[in-house]
Amino acid sequence: MRLSRYFLPTLKETPSDAQIVSHKLMLRAGLIKQEAAGIYAWLPLGLKVLKKIEQIVREEMNRAGAVEILMPTLQLADLWRESGRYDDYGQEMLRITDRHKRDLLYGPTAEEVVTDIFRAFVRSYRDLPMNLYNIQWKFRDEVRPRFGVMRGREFLMKDAYSFDIDEASARKAYNRMFVAYLNLFERMGLKAVPMRADTGPIGGDLSHEFIILADTGESQVFCHKDLVEMGAPGPDVDWDNLEGHVEKRTALYAATEEMHDQARFERETSTDQRLSARGIEVGHIFYFGEKYSRPMKAMITGPDGVERPAQMGSYGVGVSRLLGAIIEASHDDKGIIWPESVAPFDLALINLRPGDEACDAACEKAYAALQAAGRDVLYDETDDRPGAKFARTELVGIPWSMVVGPKGLAEGNVELRNRRTGETSTAAFDSVLDGLIKG
RNA sequence: CGGGGCGUAGCGCAGCCUGGUAGCGCAUCUGCUUUGGGAGCAGAGGGUCGCAAGUUCGAAUCUUGCCGCCCCGACCA
Numbered sequence: 001m002r003l004s005r006y007f008l009p010t011l012k013e014t015p016s017d018a019q020i021v022s023h024k025l026m027l028r029a030g031l032i033k034q035e036a037a038g039i040y041a042w043l044p045l046g047l048k049v050l051k052k053i054e055q056i057v058r059e060e061m062n063r064a065g066a067v068e069i070l071m072p073t074l075q076l077a078d079l080w081r082e083s084g085r086y087d088d089y090g091q092e093m094l095r096i097t098d099r100h101k102r103d104l105l106y107g108p109t110a111e112e113v114v115t116d117i118f119r120a121f122v123r124s125y126r127d128l129p130m131n132l133y134n135i136q137w138k139f140r141d142e143v144r145p146r147f148g149v150m151r152g153r154e155f156l157m158k159d160a161y162s163f164d165i166d167e168a169s170a171r172k173a174y175n176r177m178f179v180a181y182l183n184l185f186e187r188m189g190l191k192a193v194p195m196r197a198d199t200g201p202i203g204g205d206l207s208h209e210f211i212i213l214a215d216t217g218e219s220q221v222f223c224h225k226d227l228v229e230m231g232a233p234g235p236d237v238d239w240d241n242l243e244g245h246v247e248k249r250t251a252l253y254a255a256t257e258e259m260h261d262q263a264r265f266e267r268e269t270s271t272d273q274r275l276s277a278r279g280i281e282v283g284h285i286f287y288f289g290e291k292y293s294r295p296m297k298a299m300i301t302g303p304d305g306v307e308r309p310a311q312m313g314s315y316g317v318g319v320s321r322l323l324g325a326i327i328e329a330s331h332d333d334k335g336i337i338w339p340e341s342v343a344p345f346d347l348a349l350i351n352l353r354p355g356d357e358a359c360d361a362a363c364e365k366a367y368a369a370l371q372a373a374g375r376d377v378l379y380d381e382t383d384d385r386p387g388a389k390f391a392r393t394e395l396v397g398i399p400w401s402m403v404v405g406p407k408g409l410a411e412g413n414v415e416l417r418n419r420r421t422g423e424t425s426t427a428a429f430d431s432v433l434d435g436l437i438k439g
Numbered sequence: 440c441g442g443g444g445c446g447u448a449g450c451g452c453a454g455c456c457u458g459g460u461a462g463c464g465c466a467u468c469u470g471c472u473u474u475g476g477g478a479g480c481a482g483a484g485g486g487u488c489g490c491a492a493g494u495u496c497g498a499a500u501c502u503u504g505c506c507g508c509c510c511c512g513a514c515c516a
Binding site: 019395406 | 476512
């Protein structure tokens with residue numbers, strides 16, 4: 001992409017509405033534009049990152065055996081009356097009436113819809129286990145939206161729903177999501193720690209929030225230090241036998257503020273193992289059994305010929321929130337530092353002197369070669385001054401920059417810069433180009 | 440939903456207390472110069488001061504109502 005033909009409205013000054021660093025940077029780097037409280041338009045660069053995050057989530061869901069569907073944003077109130085939640089949900093649910101005076105709502109979640117889909121087609125235990133997910137815009141009319149996309153009213157969420165014949169099988173479904181979450185957050189360069197969450201009236205031990213640690217996190221969290229550095233199991237696991245991976249990570253103490261038990265924390269960890277930090281919730285998995293399947297009559301016939309409600313669980317990832325969370329966890333005073341897996345461009349090609357024959361020729365050659373190699377390049381051929389180009393590239397957080405200037409080029413050299421480390425190396429044009437082409 | 444704050448050019452702000460021709464920086468446009476860390480000089484364009492009503496000879500400024508946005512708290516992916 002040639003920058004002069006792209007749409008990248010960066011801001012030198014921070015809009016006064018923004019308070020936390022990720023929100024400020026998202027506005028300054030031209031990722032989003034606020035349209036109303038908690039409602040944002042996604043500009044080209046923000047959209048690219050959003051799509052990359054979405055794709056990682058999709059790939060890891062598929063790997064874990066979930067199947068993608070797409071459910072509507074507008075839902076029938078009648079379904080929610082069946083589950084009993086229409087009246088329970090309160091003011092956070094945006095209620096809408098159509099021209100026929102039918103009560104609709106903009107879905108804040110999709111348990112009712114997915115249960116309705118399930119019960120329409122599935123009757124037998126032979127069709128189970130099943131896990132259906134979708135990545136869709138949700139709306140919760142928060143009283144007080146804040147922190148940019150971290151707590152908007154409209155947000156993109158991946159929500160998966162598992163259906164099983166019994167609790168033992170449901171537990172396996174839960175474990176698959178547990179491991180899938182560890183894997184997908186790691187792919188985004190995040191260290192996510194699963195923490196015991198409130199299971200509400202259902203009870204049991206099957207609910208975890210996935211928390212990433214960041215100084216500006218919304219809640220206080222407490223956990224065993226080792227959990228933070230424990231890597232994800234990775235894709236090559238036995239997806240039917242994940243108990244070991246899950247137990248290893250749930251054995252150590254980890255709790256959010258609401259679930260925290262200081263006495264137990266001190267009992268189960270030594271002083272030097274204790275970590276108390278701020279955290280951002282980026283995922284939540286939950287087993288809730290028959291909560292929806294029973295009132296909505298999503299019944300399954302088992303091998304014994306007996307009909308019983310499906311055992312269900314739901315698994316959410318805040319896709320749009322993740323942009324904010326990643327930035328909170330990865331930035332410096334110059335701007336965003338995108339992990340390569342979610343970066344909007346693989347690299348920036350900076351022409352320091354457009355109009356200079358040698359610079360133009362070298363840049364065009366590099367641009368063509370990199371594109372041919374499948375690299376997504378942002379080619380800065382604007383006539384801004386070098387300082388402005390560097391500052392902008394750093395602000396938007398592109399992982400690598402190839403800098404082509406007249407002085408270096410006279411020697412046949414160009415520069416390669418790493419956004420995260422700030423390291424700069426000068427080398428021959430061809431060798432830098434080869435290195436970037438090979439990745 | 441309780442408490443607080445703010446709406447003045449695209450962005451950041453001053454002016455308001457004490458009513459009298461709407462300003463500054465950045466950005467934008469033109470010209471010249473400049474070209475390895477958000478350039479310099481000269482010039483230009485851009486505002487029914489959130490909306491409405493009221494007070495007044497006269498309202499960005501005072502009064503009332505409404506709308507929007509932000510912050511703290513309670514609540515949530």
